[in-house]
Amino acid sequence: MTALSILPGPPNAPELPPATLGVLGGGQLGRMFVHAAQALGYETVVLDPDPDSPAGRVAHAQICADYRDPVALRQLAERAQAITTEFENVPAESLAELARMRPVAPAAQAVAIAQDRIREKAHFARCAAASGIAPAPYAVIEHEADLDAVRGDLLPGILKTARLGYDGKGQAQITARAELAAAWQRFKRAPCVLEQRLPLAAECSVIVARGRDGQAVSLPVQRNLHRGGILAVTEVYAGNVSASITKQANDATLAIAHELDYVGVLCVEFFVLADGRLIVNEMAPRPHNSGHYTVDACDLSQFDLQVRTLAGLPLTQPRQHSAAVMLNLMGELWFDAPSSLNPTPRTPPWQQVLQLPGAHLHLYGKRQARPGRKMGHLTFTAPDAQQALAQARAAAQLLGIAPF
Numbered sequence: 001m002t003a004l005s006i007l008p009g010p011p012n013a014p015e016l017p018p019a020t021l022g023v024l025g026g027g028q029l030g031r032m033f034v035h036a037a038q039a040l041g042y043e044t045v046v047l048d049p050d051p052d053s054p055a056g057r058v059a060h061a062q063i064c065a066d067y068r069d070p071v072a073l074r075q076l077a078e079r080a081q082a083i084t085t086e087f088e089n090v091p092a093e094s095l096a097e098l099a100r101m102r103p104v105a106p107a108a109q110a111v112a113i114a115q116d117r118i119r120e121k122a123h124f125a126r127c128a129a130a131s132g133i134a135p136a137p138y139a140v141i142e143h144e145a146d147l148d149a150v151r152g153d154l155l156p157g158i159l160k161t162a163r164l165g166y167d168g169k170g171q172a173q174i175t176a177r178a179e180l181a182a183a184w185q186r187f188k189r190a191p192c193v194l195e196q197r198l199p200l201a202a203e204c205s206v207i208v209a210r211g212r213d214g215q216a217v218s219l220p221v222q223r224n225l226h227r228g229g230i231l232a233v234t235e236v237y238a239g240n241v242s243a244s245i246t247k248q249a250n251d252a253t254l255a256i257a258h259e260l261d262y263v264g265v266l267c268v269e270f271f272v273l274a275d276g277r278l279i280v281n282e283m284a285p286r287p288h289n290s291g292h293y294t295v296d297a298c299d300l301s302q303f304d305l306q307v308r309t310l311a312g313l314p315l316t317q318p319r320q321h322s323a324a325v326m327l328n329l330m331g332e333l334w335f336d337a338p339s340s341l342n343p344t345p346r347t348p349p350w351q352q353v354l355q356l357p358g359a360h361l362h363l364y365g366k367r368q369a370r371p372g373r374k375m376g377h378l379t380f381t382a383p384d385a386q387q388a389l390a391q392a393r394a395a396a397q398l399l400g401i402a403p404f
């Protein structure tokens with residue numbers, strides 16, 4: 001192919017089906033993006049180093065290479081008319097390189113901020129001037145001297161590596177100042193933030209989609225339960241959080257997206273404190289685990305919105321038509337006695353689960369179950385919260401998920 005063939009088209013012309021959409025990353029988020037794109041008649045191509053990735057296996061084409069491989073990036077740009085990412089740890093430079101050839105959403109600069117907690121918190125602090133929603137009190141730890149300078153009120157706290165943390169990885173609980181140096185040493189003295197540990201009454205998240213023209217739509221506020229730093233349950237129905245929290249979280253998320261001049265789907269996670277205050281935790285420049293329920297409970301899913309923002313298609317305000325409760329299906333469920341020395345592999349009791357009304361089972365096609373690995377999710381939809389919760393709790397019991 002000649003270089004001319006991969007020059008971007010006119011800046012605001014949409015990429016219409018059957019154009020090809022590309023995605024960096026082959027995990028479950030990429031897989032659900034591919035499903036949504038294909039429903040609209042797009043062709044899809046996935047770049048992931050794993051030849052057997054969940055998204056690669058359902059896409060029309062996959063390129064197996066490192067995310068930094070310049071030849072692979074060029075191949076991706078030759079095949080795809082527009083390109084997105086499914087995880088924030090893809091090198092921002094790769095997105096910048098792709099953007100020289102094709103429309104890319106979200107932009108490298110926004111992803112670079114989201115993948116670095118230090119820059120992310122600075123962005124939140126800037127936005128707080130307008131939204132009033134600040135991050136947890138924190139200190140940046142980059143040099144030895146920063147350890148001594150830590151204010152006493154940040155302890156007990158959580159030391160988090162600035163980069164590459166997810167699902168609670170790259171975090172250490174710090175109870176006393178004396179533990180700080182050793183914990184930082186364990187993180188190989190990589191740049192970190194130390195955050196005050198806050199008394200959480202609840203956690204929630206908001207997903208917005210913002211188009212090339214700056215128009216934005218948002219999904220309902222999700223109420224999230226985390227276990228061991230990993231999302232376990234998401235509940236979305238009228239009254240899941242107060243009207244005041246809904247408005248504050250929604251406004252803050254829109255402000256964060258606007259300030260980044262963001263194009264694409266963005267999720268912002270919040271803490272609700274015991275005293276009712278709202279704190280912004282972190283953001284993901286992509287669809288989010290807490291938004292999986294939208295596939296079954298909304299007229300536009302977060303993945304539909306990702307396709308539309310990427311391709312420059314119109315955005316309409318999504319409508320949730322069913323109350324929803326989502327359970328994450330972790331690798332533990334594929335074993336009897338998962339925490340014993342001899343866990344025995346098993347198949348979770350899907351037949352019983354699927355007898356429950358409103359069950360939507362999503363399995364990501366991962367070949368191997370491991371404790372802590374997200375293997376799939378199960379969403380219950382119902383006319384009201386009570387029914388969705390009752391079925392989700394019955395499923396949790398059948399599966400061996402701790403009550404919630």
Ligand code: ATP
Nearest residue numbers: 136158165166167168169195196197198226229282
């Ligand atoms: P993700 O998988 O969402 O990217 P992550 O590893 O980036 O997770 P965080 O979102 O920072 O981590 O933290 C994971 C969970 O740990 C939070 O959802 C919350 O339950 C708890 N947590 C994090 N920071 C704090 C804090 N400052 N105070 C109290 N609890 C916290």
Ligand code: MG
Nearest residue numbers: 167269281282
């Ligand atoms: Mg998080």
